[in-house]
Amino acid sequence: MGLAVLQYSDQQFLPASRSRSQPKRPPKSGSSGPLENEDLPYKVELWKRDRTAVEQVLAIAANASIGYSAFYAAARDYFDRDITLRHKNTIVNRWNGSPH
Numbered sequence: 001m002g003l004a005v006l007q008y009s010d011q012q013f014l015p016a017s018r019s020r021s022q023p024k025r026p027p028k029s030g031s032s033g034p035l036e037n038e039d040l041p042y043k044v045e046l047w048k049r050d051r052t053a054v055e056q057v058l059a060i061a062a063n064a065s066i067g068y069s070a071f072y073a074a075a076r077d078y079f080d081r082d083i084t085l086r087h088k089n090t091i092v093n094r095w096n097g098s099p100h
Contacts, residue, residue, distance in 0.1 A: 042067030044074050047082040058083075068093070 044059040044067065059070035064087070071085040075095040083095040 041088045042070075043086045044070045045084045045086060046074065046078055047084065049081070051082060054084075071095070 040060040040062050042059075042061040042064065043057050044061075045054045046056045046058050047053070048055045058074050059067070061067040061070060067085055067087070071083065071093055074083045075097070079097055081095075081097045083097065084091050085093040
C-alpha cells in the first residue's frame with residue numbers, strides 16, 4: 001500500500017488516479033476510519049520510565065520500511081527511553097534507552 005497523491009476536485013479530496021466517472025466505494029461497515037487496524041500492522045511505542053506499560057504510540061505504519069524509519073527516528077528523539085517496534089503482536093525491534 002503506497003501513498004496516494006490527492007487533488008482538489010468537486011469539493012472533495014480524491015486520489016489523483018481516480019477519474020470522476022468512477023463511483024466512490026462505500027465505507028466499510030463498523031470501521032472507525034478509512035483504514036482498519038490490520039492495514040497498519042506496525043506500531044512504534046514509547047514505554048513509561050518504569051517499563052510497566054506503553055505510554056504512547058508514536059507511529060503506526062502500513063509496511064516495514066516506514067515502521068523501521070519511524071522506530072529509528074523515535075530512538076534518536078527519545079534516546080533515554082525504551083522504544084519498541086511491534087508488528088501486530090510481536091516485538092520486532094527494541095531500543096533500550098536506560099543509562100548503563
